[in-house]
Amino acid sequence: MHALVLHHNHRLPLYLVRFNLPSAKSSSLSRAMSSSVVLPSISLTKPALGSSESFRSSTCLGFKNEIRRVSRLGLGKSRVFMSVAVGSEAVVVDDALFKDYKPSSAFLFPGQGAQAVGMGVEAQKVPAAAELYKRANDILGFDLLDICINGPKEKLDSTVLSQPAIYVTSLAAVEVLRARDGGQQIIDSVDVTCGLSLGEYTALAFAGAFSFEDGLKLVKLRGEAMQDAADAAKSAMVSIIGLDSAKVQQLCDAANEEVDEANKVQIANFLCPGNYAVSGGLKGIEAVEAKAKSFKARMTVRLAVAGAFHTGFMEPAVSRLEAALASTVIRSPRIPVISNVDAEPHADPNTIKKILARQVTSPVQWETTVKTLLNRGLKKSYELGPGKVIAGIVKRMDKGADIENICA
Structure with missing residues (x-):
């Protein structure tokens, strides 16, 4: 029957x-x-x-x-x-299955730049967290934990190493929380998740869209493809501090008037009011830095990344990501995962694959993501992984926001 x-x-x-x-x-x-x-x-x-x-x-x-x-x-x-x-x-x-989500508790995962020598130490006190590094070694072919704990910093900061290191350490932080009194209840209460750039892969792994191993393989390839794309052209990123997005766009427009097409710049990371990252050709970035004070920017900070992430400079990485994603089993997430590309949750696995491939060339809509979560009633959030970058962004947007850091 x-x-x-x-x-x-x-x-x-x-x-x-x-x-x-x-x-x-x-x-x-x-x-x-x-x-x-x-x-x-x-x-x-x-x-x-x-x-x-x-x-x-x-x-x-x-x-x-x-x-x-x-x-x-x-x-x-x-x-x-x-x-x-x-x-x-x-x-x-339906890809819009999670469209009307009502967030109450969120897990937020950091992106590249959050890495620091010494991360992973706390994870070694929790067997399930420590095990993730051992499983990672088989996929990566080297001792990831040794690089996380001992560096050197220049090696850990490289795109090909920092992305896997942050992915594994962030998921290890979930296991650190799980081992804590009441930790499993917190994990069970989470009804939305997202991550900054690379952190979107961590969020998808946490939400069950793909396995830890498959996610790490994708992150490894992503880091390698982005590094190769950066090596193919002289490009860079710089944070503009103290301006709103409209002023930063005007600054980019002014810089673009002075450089050729190969050196154009654009806003690549919409982080929060007063903090936007600009990506582009090296000469364009230098023009932005030179003009920033005349636009009343408080300061500029050149980012320690390989090149112009989240712009067309990363186009060579897209086809490699598409091929890897095509052969990866991706399931509909069990909870909403907010995309960096459009600040919306997606349920359809094929749509998720397309968005992840586009993500490396698309501006990160983190400001809209956090604003939407707060406006929809988010009560509590947790930043899981190295650093406190995300907590700083959330607090800047809402000083009264309840956010806790869980490190590993």
Whole structure:
């Protein structure tokens, strides 16, 4: 006997699940299914949905089942579309599933620049956290923890090393929190997550969109691809302190009037009022630095990064990321993960893949992300990983914001 169960969890998309039922007389199973909608087996013509993505087998109510999800269709207001054929079932996950999210507790993950020699020490006191570094070594092919703890700083600051180091250390911080009294309750209470640039990968891993190992492989390739793209052209980044975004844009426009196309600059990181990062060709960045005071900027800070991240200078990295993402199993996150590209949560795995590929050439919309979280009623947030950059940004936008740092 076969039955179809439409099962819903308040934090997860709807799934259509097939069960092989031993007997209709099983009273215990009937009781277990009392809160679900049980449908008879049916056979419908399956529409052309494109490729479907198979997910790992799981166990529900003690019986083996198979879950499949297919890419999003244009369904108007409908969130779920059911297509059933003999031997297969499919559900469309609306990419806007999390659109109306109501945040109360958030995990925020740092990006490149948060690294510091000595990070990872606290993680060694928690077996589950320490284990992440050991698992990372097998993927990376070197002792990541040794570089995190002992440096040297120049080595840790390199793009190819800092990105994996921050990813692993941030997820280790989750395990440090889990080991704390009441830590698991805090983790369970989190209903939204996001990360600054690189930190978006950490947030997706925390939300179950991909495994720790798959995320680390992507981050490793991302760092290498971005480094190679930076090496291909002379470029840089600089933080402009003390100006609003409109003034920074005017500063960029003025600098761009003096340089050729290969040296143009643009705002790459919208962090918070008074702190915006500009990326571009080296001559353009030098022009920005020279003109900043005339635009009443309080100061400029050249960033210790390989090149003009989040601009067209990173275009060579996109195809490599697309190829890696295409071969990576990505699931719909269990909670909303806010994208750096458009400051929106996405549920469709294929959309997430496209956005992650675009992320390296798109400006980071962190200011809009934090503002939206606060405006939607966020009560408590946690910065997990090295440094306190994110906490500083959140506090600048709301002095009364409740944010706690969890280091590893």
